[in-house]
Structures are given as C-alpha cells and as structure tokens.
Amino acid sequence: xxxxxxxxxxxxxGSGVWLVLRxxxxxxxxxxxxxxxxxxxxxxxxxxxxxDAAPILGxxxxxxxxxxxxxxxxxxxxxxxxxxxxxxxxxxxxLLASRGLTGTDHVDGREx
Amino acid sequence: MNHLxxxxxxxxxxxxxxxxxxxxxxxxxxSAALNIVTSLALVAISIILLxxxxxxxxxxxxxxxxxxxxxxxxxxxxxDRLATLMLLxxxxxxxxxxxxxxxxxxxxxxxxxxxxxxxxxxINGAFLTGDLFNLFVFxxxxxxxxxxxxxxxxxxxxxxxxxHYVVVNLAASLLFLIGVSLIYGVTGTLNMAxxxxxxxxxxxxxxxxxxxxxxxxxxxxLVKAGMWPLCFWxxxxxxxxxxxxxxxxAVLTKVGGYIVLRLSxxxxxxxxxxxxxxxxxxxxxxxxxxxxxxxxxxLASQDMARxxxxxxxxxxxxxLTAIGLGQVGVTGAALFYLISSTLGLGAFFLLIExxxxxxEPGADVLAVTRELYGDxxxxxILQETGIxxxxxxxxxxxxxxxxxxxxxxxPPLSGFIAKFAILTTALNxxxxxxxxxxxxxxxxxxxxxxxxLIALTRAGIRSFWASPDRTIPRVRLIEITPxxxxxxxxxxxxxxxxxxxxxxxxTAQSLHAPxxxxxxxxxxxxxxxxxRGPT
Numbered sequence: 001x002x003x004x005x006x007x008x009x010x011x012x013x014g015s016g017v018w019l020v021l022r023x024x025x026x027x028x029x030x031x032x033x034x035x036x037x038x039x040x041x042x043x044x045x046x047x048x049x050x051x052d053a054a055p056i057l058g059x060x061x062x063x064x065x066x067x068x069x070x071x072x073x074x075x076x077x078x079x080x081x082x083x084x085x086x087x088x089x090x091x092x093x094x095l096l097a098s099r100g101l102t103g104t105d106h107v108d109g110r111e112x
Numbered sequence: 113m114n115h116l117x118x119x120x121x122x123x124x125x126x127x128x129x130x131x132x133x134x135x136x137x138x139x140x141x142x143s144a145a146l147n148i149v150t151s152l153a154l155v156a157i158s159i160i161l162l163x164x165x166x167x168x169x170x171x172x173x174x175x176x177x178x179x180x181x182x183x184x185x186x187x188x189x190x191x192d193r194l195a196t197l198m199l200l201x202x203x204x205x206x207x208x209x210x211x212x213x214x215x216x217x218x219x220x221x222x223x224x225x226x227x228x229x230x231x232x233x234x235i236n237g238a239f240l241t242g243d244l245f246n247l248f249v250f251x252x253x254x255x256x257x258x259x260x261x262x263x264x265x266x267x268x269x270x271x272x273x274x275x276h277y278v279v280v281n282l283a284a285s286l287l288f289l290i291g292v293s294l295i296y297g298v299t300g301t302l303n304m305a306x307x308x309x310x311x312x313x314x315x316x317x318x319x320x321x322x323x324x325x326x327x328x329x330x331x332x333x334l335v336k337a338g339m340w341p342l343c344f345w346x347x348x349x350x351x352x353x354x355x356x357x358x359x360x361x362a363v364l365t366k367v368g369g370y371i372v373l374r375l376s377x378x379x380x381x382x383x384x385x386x387x388x389x390x391x392x393x394x395x396x397x398x399x400x401x402x403x404x405x406x407x408x409x410x411l412a413s414q415d416m417a418r419x420x421x422x423x424x425x426x427x428x429x430x431x432l433t434a435i436g437l438g439q440v441g442v443t444g445a446a447l448f449y450l451i452s453s454t455l456g457l458g459a460f461f462l463l464i465e466x467x468x469x470x471x472e473p474g475a476d477v478l479a480v481t482r483e484l485y486g487d488x489x490x491x492x493i494l495q496e497t498g499i500x501x502x503x504x505x506x507x508x509x510x511x512x513x514x515x516x517x518x519x520x521x522x523p524p525l526s527g528f529i530a531k532f533a534i535l536t537t538a539l540n541x542x543x544x545x546x547x548x549x550x551x552x553x554x555x556x557x558x559x560x561x562x563x564x565l566i567a568l569t570r571a572g573i574r575s576f577w578a579s580p581d582r583t584i585p586r587v588r589l590i591e592i593t594p595x596x597x598x599x600x601x602x603x604x605x606x607x608x609x610x611x612x613x614x615x616x617x618x619t620a621q622s623l624h625a626p627x628x629x630x631x632x633x634x635x636x637x638x639x640x641x642x643x644r645g646p647t
Contacts, residue, residue, distance in 0.1 A: 020283060025275070032282050039289045046297035072302075073293065076245055080289055083252045087285070090259055091278050098275050101268040107279075109272040 005045055012038035025095045025105050029088065036084035040077050047073030117176040117191045119157050120199055120236035123150055128229035143225040144214055150229060151210045154203035162196040166615060170628035183634045184306040190242040190633055193619040198239045198370055201451055202363050204601060205458045206232055208594035209356040212462050215591045217356050220265035231257035238367055242633055244292050244302040255281050258364065261357040262349060273352035280335060280345040288332035294325025305633035308378045308626060312385035323390055330372065330391055337368030338428045340401040347409065350421035355465035359458040365428045366454055373435050377623045389438060396436030396549055402429025403556045407563035416464045416571050420457060423519050426560050427453035433553050434534060441537030444620035448613055449530035452605055456518030456527060459598035463511050467575050469585040504587050509576050514599045516572065520564035526605040531557060533613065
C-alpha cells in the first residue's frame with residue numbers, strides 16, 4: 001500500500017517537474033497540475049495511511065481514537081485542492097493573454 | 113479592543129466584497145473612495161494595535177481565537193510587536209499607493225480597488241496568523257490578488273513578466289504545502305506556538321524529516337523574499353508592475369522575510385534542542401549573495417524601475433543576513449532597516465513613474481500630437497493635470513535625492529541610522545572573536561550602499577540634468593503628496609530614532625526569547641461551560 005502510493009506520488013511529481021521545465025506554456029500548466037496532484041496525495045499520506053477505518057466519528061466506533069484516520073490532513077487537502085485549482089485556472093487566463101499578445105506559446109513570449 | 117484584532121483582515125475583506133458587489137467601472141469613484149477610507153482606517157487600527165502591543169508587558173497585545181476554540185485546536189491570531197509593526201508598515205504604504213493610484217493608474221484596467229483590498233487582507237492575515245496552514249491560505253490570497261495587480265494595465269511586457277511570476281509562485285506554493293505537511297506528519301500540530309514546544313522533544317529518527325520539512329518550507333519563503341539564487345523572477349516582475357502596485361510589492365518581499373524571521377526564531381531559536389540555529393548559516397551566506405547580486409544588478413540597470421527592483425533585493429538580502437547572524441541587537445537594527453528601506457523603496461517606485469512619465473517612447477509622440485491637433489481636448493487635458501505645481505522639476509529632484517539618501521544609507525535620513533545601527537550591533541562583541549563572515553557582511557553592507565549611490569546618482573543625472581530638451585512632466589498634487597508623505601515618514605523615523613529603536617530592540621528581545629509568545633497562545637486555561645472571550 002505505502003509503496004504503491006509512494007511510487008504514484010513520485011511518478012506524478014517527477015513528470016510534473018519535467019513538464020514545468022519545458023518551454024511551452026501548455027506543458028507548464030499540465031506540469032503544475034500534476035505537481036499539485038502529487039502534493040495533494042502527499043498531504044493525505046502525511047496523516048498516515050489506514051485501511052478499513054471509519055472516516056468520521058460514529059456510534060459504532062466507540063472510544064478507540066486509534067482506529068480513526070487523522071481528519072486534519074483531509075481538511076487541509078480540501079483547501080489545497082481548491083486553492084491550487086483556482087490559481088491554475090488563473091494561470092490559464094494569463095497563458096491565453098500571453099498567447100494573444102505575443103502570438104507564441106513560448107514561456108518567454110518569443111521563439112528562441 | 114478584542115475584535116479590533118481581527119479588523120485588519122475583516123475590514124479589507126468586506127471593503128473588497130462591497131466593491132465587487134457595486135460592480136461596473138462606472139462606479140469606480142465609489143470604489144476609490146472606499147479604498148482610501150479603508151486604507152486610512154487600517155493605518156489607524158494598526159497604530160492602536162501597535163500601542164497596545166507596546167504597552168503590554170509580554171509584548172503580546174492579545175490572542176484572537178477564531179471560533180473561541182482553545183489554542184492548539186483552532187486558528188489563532190497573535191497580535192504582538194512584530195506583527196503590529198508590519199501591519200503599520202503595510203497600511204502606510206498601502207494608503208500612499210491608493211492615493212497615488214487615483215491620479216490615473218486605477219483607470220488602467222478593471223477591478224483595481226477590490227484586488228488592492230484583497231491583497232491587503234492577505235498581507236495582514238499573513239502577519240497576524242499563528243497557524244502554519246492558515247499562513248498558507250493568507251499567502252495564497254495575497255498572491256492571487258497580486259497576480260491580478262501585477263497584470264493591471266496589461267501590455268505584453270507585463271503579461272510576460274506576470275507569466276513567470278505566476279509559475280514561480282505556484283511552484284513555491286506547492287513546496288510550501290509539502291513543507292507544511294511534512295512538519296505536520298512529524299509533530300502532529302500546525303499551531304506555531306505548539307510547534308515551538310514540541311520540536312525540542314522530537315525523536316532523533318524523526319528529526320531528519322522535520323528538518324527536511326522546515327528546509328522545504330524555508331525555500332518557499334525565500335522565493336518570496338527573493339534570496340539569491342531564487343530571485344531571478346523578481347526584477348522583471350517588479351519593474352513591469354504598475355507603479356502603485358510595485359510600491360506595495362516592496363512589502364511583499366518583506367512578508368517572506370517576516371515569516372523566515374518569525375519561524376526561525378520561534379522554532380529553531382536558542383534552547384530548542386538539537387535543531388537550534390537550523391538554517392542560520394544558509395541564511396547568512398544566501399543573504400550576502402543576495403546583497404552582492406542586488407548591488408551588481410543595480411549598477412548594471414539601465415532604467416530606473418529595474419534599478420529599484422534590484423534595490424529591493426539588496427534590502428531583502430541585508431535583512432536575511434541579519435537574521436542569519438542570530439544576534440538580538442542585529443535583529444533589532446535590521447527591523448529598523450526594514451521599515452526605513454521599505455518606505456524609501458515604496459516612495460522610489462512611485463517617484464520613478466513621475467520622473468519617467470514623459471520619457472516613455474510613444475508618450476512624447478502623443479504629447480506632441482496633442483499640442484498640434486488637440487485643441488478640442490484642451491478642457492480634458494486641464495482636468496487631467498489638475499492643480500499645476502510650480503517648479504515641478506525642483507520638487508521631483510528633491511524627492512529623488514531624498515529617496516537616494518534613504519536607499520543608499522547616507523546621512524541625514526533614516527537609512528543611515530539603520531545601517532549604522534546594524535554595523536555597531538554586529539561589531540558589539542570583542543573584535544578578535546568576530547567571525548570572518550561578519551566582516552564580509554559589514555564590507556558588503558558598505559559596498560552595497562556605495563553601489564546604490566553610484567547607480568542612483570547616475571540615473572538622477574541622466575534624467576534631471578543631461579536632457580536639456582526634455583518636457584517637464586505633468587505632475588498632479590495627488591501624485592506627489594504620497595511620495596512626500598512616505599519620505600516625511602522616513603524623516604520622522606530619523607528624528608524619533610531613539611524611541612523607535614527602543615521599540616525595535618524590545619521586538620527583537622521578545623523574538624529571541626519567545627516564551628511569552630508561546631505562553632500567551634497556549635496558556636489560558638479553559639473554563640468549562642463559561643463563555644471565554646478572546647484574551
């Protein structure tokens with residue numbers, strides 16, 4: 001379980017970093033999205049992975065707090081998803097403006 | 113008083129929301145009035161909070177518990193000396209920039225005023241919050257607003273610089289999240305005061321993870337603070353941003369510096385166990401590299417906006433190095449320097465636009481065309497220029513010289529006192545014990561002042577003396593007043609240097625010994641069943 005998640009995060013982050021360093025704005029935005037997925041998974045993982053644990057308190061759980069997953073990273077990751085989604089959308093607008101003004105999709109606004 | 117603590121966040125939020133609800137660019141005058149009123153109200157609130165924090169014996173005016181939850185479980189706002197000092201600095205610069213924008217810049221694009229207020233909300237929240245994840249949220253708020261403001265007025269130069277700015281800061285925000293979640297994974301808390309109590313007790317196997325988290329978090333802040341080699345995005349963005357926005361951006365780098373200062377002293381100060389002074393050496397070296405890079409860059413700059421942006425780097429680097437030295441006296445002096453240099457740079461960013469106004473390519477042509485053909489536009493031009501100031505060039509020249517004196521640190525203005533204080537406090541220990549790095553820092557501090565002086569003098573001569581056929585820029589009273597007010601604040605800081613320096617040293621004392629801070633945040637016992645107002 002841990003190794004699958006770790007490899008998943010690693011592949012996402014690795015591809016994200018490679019794409020962010022590419023010269024075309026579309027590659028950059030896909031790279032940023034992949035990176036933010038990797039980071040979101042990483043935040044969840046930092047709350048420790050648990051299988052078969054109730055996500056929220058219920059009558060069937062009793063007093064055993066150890067059987068519950070940590071709720072805080074879940075709250076954090078929700079916030080992080082919303083914020084990265086919003087800022088990526090904002091970047092998309094800047095990308096389109098840049099394409100319209102310069103006529104190229106190179107990140108420096110001109111072909112090398 | 114209790115709820116005044118959250119006003120610096122709530123007030124701009126509501127002001128911005130009302131402006132959005134008003135909508136439409138035809139109601140821009142109402143938005144503009146609201147922006148000015150809110151910015152001035154923020155100045156007043158900051159002064160009240162600053163006085164409250166200064167008279168409080170612990171240096172903490174109060175802890176605002178959102179939702180009235182006890183401290184480690186929910187978000188707290190901590191109103192202490194450093195936070196209120198930064199609030200006051202921000203609101204003063206914001207008021208000046210808001211007034212300046214009324215002359216014409218707020219008409220250059222849509223939604224200037226709401227974005228301006230949202231950015232203030234983010235900056236103020238970042239200064240006040242005592243929670244690491246809440247800090248992330250406020251930093252994102254201020255960044256999102258700053259993306260819009262950096263692009264205000266559009267144009268390909270701005271969009272190009274803005275594109276880099278957005279990408280760099282999005283990547284830095286992701287690093288921020290990784291750092292925060294690593295620290296949470298190790299310590300199980302996000303409250304800064306709670307972290308400070310838990311870090312000394314971390315197990316040795318987990319310490320590596322904690323330090324990795326803190327390091328990644330540090331990189332995210334240092335990108336914002338503009339430490340070399342993470343600062344290559346900064347000169348382009350700051351030079352391309354509209355002048356009133358650039359003036360506020362002068363404070364944005366200080367947000368990064370503020371967080372580094374607060375967290376490094378709170379989490380890794382003296383007596384925090386095995387991780388004490390974590391990263392100090394890196395800050396010292398990186399800060400000095402930033403000063404050197406900024407000084408060389410300002411000498412190489414051809415236009416004034418880039419020169420100002422590189423001066424921002426010099427100021428940022430000086431503060432980071434002073435944090436890295438980790439001495440109480442130097443920190444206090446660096447805070448004095450932070451205020452002086454930020455006010456000076458803010459005034460300089462505003463002034464540049466006035467000086468360079470009619471030197472822009474195209475603007476000259478436009479002015480000539482207007483003179484030849486524009487008889488029917490005369491009434492409009494009169495309206496545009498407003499009250500004509502006699503001897504415009506003279507006033508601009510005096511303002512330019514004052515800015516140069518503050519930025520390069522020459523007597524008699526506050527920049528000199530700030531640099532002198534850093535020099536004397538750094539040399540305070542016996543001369544044989546001084547580490548070699550301190551000597552390099554002192555050398556860099558003096559040389560960077562010289563470099564700033566050379567670069568500014570050259571730029572001044574080029575724009576004031578060396579162009580006999582230049583047209584005198586049309587400057588309105590409303591544009592020169594904010595510049596004069598910021599420079600007047602520098603003058604006040606010079607005259608009142610004694611009390612202000614005492615305040616800075618008290619701030620530095622409480623930063624280096626954060627027991628009171630931690631106790632005030634965590635300390636108040638929970639009264640069962642009783643209603644417990646914010647303490």
